[in-house]
Amino acid sequence: MKLLQITDIHLTALGKTIGGRDPNANFAKALNHAITHHPDAEALIITGDLSDWGDAADYERLKAYLGEVALPVHLCIGNHDDRQTFLQVFPETEGSDGFVQSVIPLSLGHGILLDTWGQDTHAGQFCEKRAAWLEQTLDTLEGPVWIFMHHNPVPIEIAPMDEIMLLDADRFAATVAPHAGKIRHIFHGHCHMHLSGSLHGIPFSAPRGTNHAGWPDFAATKLLSGADLTESYSVIFASETTTMVHMVEYGYAGEIRGEGSPDYADWDQLTMVR
Template structure:
């Protein structure tokens, strides 16, 4: 199975920019790039910060654009989103308790989409109601599972970023620990950084967004860090006994060379480009 992971698309009013970049234009560039290389993907998931300010027009535009997109798509919300506004536009993604949570059965396992947003803060929360919902979903089905969420559920060790991580991360990891043998992978966003690690023994990855990028500046202890690194999306491949995850920097505009044959016999000083 092939799955596309996008995060932090930060849509804004048409023509408006963030960091000198147009989020709507970059999102559409990402979609074109995905269709060119990955039209055979089974599912695309966007893990939050769909809108930069939670504006209704952003959600209406996104819903209309995705309705034309040939790959099935599911969404989570993030700290920049407004839950009530989003659900007014996409009521089909509401769980009975009012959070933006749900499941989807893919050929690689049951996908579980989590809502880690909390009003009036950039930090993530996963309250008792949401914890109970996740426990129920992981208990009622044999799995395997893929989890999708916005906030990072483990520390990055970047001081400003960790102030706005999932603040209930320890409790969340306890839930994951209880079901770790049936959770194949956890995908998250929020950090605008390529990250890989594990949560209670379960592999987890994140990536840059489709517009502006962060930078792991460990010497900065007060403010979040930004950079002009290329825009990106993720591609995950699931085999029977492995998961491979790529971050595709579709915003890169430099040369891409094809050089170096995989045939060892062709590796020599005369034929190799150096």
């Protein structure tokens, strides 16, 4: 199974930039790169912050972009989004209790898309209703299960970022822990950093995003830190026994060198590129 994850696209009014970068152009570039190089992917999941200000025009533009994509696309919402405005443009994504969450069939198990959006906050929310839905869904589904969400469910140990992580992290952890044997991976965004780790033995990962990048300033106390790192998305490969996640830095414009053969017999100090 091959899946694509794009996150934190932050579409905004045409002509406006974020961190000196054009989110619309960068998302279009990411989308083109992903579907050109990975036309065999069975689905693309975009894990939130679809719009920078939750504007309807951004969602309409996103809908137009996705109308050109042949493979199935599934959407989560993040803290920069506005749920009601989003649902006006993408009404088919509304699930139980009005949340933007659903189950998607995959060739290897199922994906679960979660809604961690909260009103008037950048922090993630996972209320009792959402927990009950996830618990019932996990009880019903056979494994493997792949969870997609916006907010990080585990602290990254950078104080300003952890103030806006999934605040109901204990409730989320208690919900997924009994099903750790069937949940193969959790995919999130939000932090604008390439991250990986585990929660109750369940691996998780996040790519950097398609526009502005974060920076791990562990001494920060109030402000989030950014850096001019390359934009990225994830390519996910999975089999019955393995999961591999690549971060593809599609924004890289430098040289890609051929450094030699993997055949040990061809290794030579005089000819190997170093």
